[in-house]
Amino acid sequence: MTKPKSENIKIATETGEVSGILDSPVRIVAGLTLAHGAGAGMHHKFMTDLAVSLACRGFAVLRFQFPYMETGRKRTDPPSIAIRTVEAAVDTLRKRIPEVPVLAAGKSFGARMTTTAAAAGLLAGIEGIICYGFPLHPPGRPGVERAKHLAQVPVPMLFLQGTRDELTDLKLMREVCSKLPRAKLKIIEGADHGFGVLKRSGRTSEDVMNELVDESMRFATGRPFSVEKNT
Numbered sequence: 001m002t003k004p005k006s007e008n009i010k011i012a013t014e015t016g017e018v019s020g021i022l023d024s025p026v027r028i029v030a031g032l033t034l035a036h037g038a039g040a041g042m043h044h045k046f047m048t049d050l051a052v053s054l055a056c057r058g059f060a061v062l063r064f065q066f067p068y069m070e071t072g073r074k075r076t077d078p079p080s081i082a083i084r085t086v087e088a089a090v091d092t093l094r095k096r097i098p099e100v101p102v103l104a105a106g107k108s109f110g111a112r113m114t115t116t117a118a119a120a121g122l123l124a125g126i127e128g129i130i131c132y133g134f135p136l137h138p139p140g141r142p143g144v145e146r147a148k149h150l151a152q153v154p155v156p157m158l159f160l161q162g163t164r165d166e167l168t169d170l171k172l173m174r175e176v177c178s179k180l181p182r183a184k185l186k187i188i189e190g191a192d193h194g195f196g197v198l199k200r201s202g203r204t205s206e207d208v209m210n211e212l213v214d215e216s217m218r219f220a221t222g223r224p225f226s227v228e229k230n231t
């Protein structure tokens with residue numbers, strides 16, 4: 001398997017430039033933006049492993065920093081800034097690979113901001129959204145307030161949620177997705193919010209990563225475009 005090419009790029013946003021890394025395969029079948037979680041940026045091992053693994057399957061993956069992470073601040077950006085950053089990343093990727101379809105994705109906070117951007121009409125033209133650990137509620141405080149905007153998202157969504165995720169009550173998540181005709185929920189057995197697994201589960205981090213990538217690929221090939229035709 002040919003190792004994807006990794007390229008450092010800059011993304012222009014309303015509050016200044018942020019850093020991005022574009023991992024690209026030799027043959028690009030689709031593009032995917034990947035927004036990080038609240039506590040760790042695009043260089044986190046999970047983000048790196050996911051981006052490279054997806055690139056090995058044909059995705060050109062653009063992971064990027066939110067402004068607060070770029071400047072070393074701990075407090076996340078206001079949604080108004082975060083969603084514009086997602087928009088800028090999608091626009092940047094689309095300009096780099098105009099010949100292929102583009103999807104948007106995010107981990108935790110990044111998933112929430114990506115879906116919020118789509119609900120606000122800022123991501124016109126994307127084929128779908130993949131949420132790696134959507135943070136439905138704060139730990140120990142079950143609720144669905146954070147899901148209210150999902151009904152306004154105009155594209156198909158895939159939610160990948162672990163059975164040990166403290167930020168997502170799976171019963172509530174199932175109820176949320178049951179009301180969204182274009183949403184699919186895939187449960188990742190034994191995984192926590194960061195998709196880590198316990199040794200006694202019999203699963204490894206590699207097993208989980210392979211499942212995440214397989215489900216992402218399956219979702220992408222079910223969109224209006226055909227991966228096979230673009231290879």
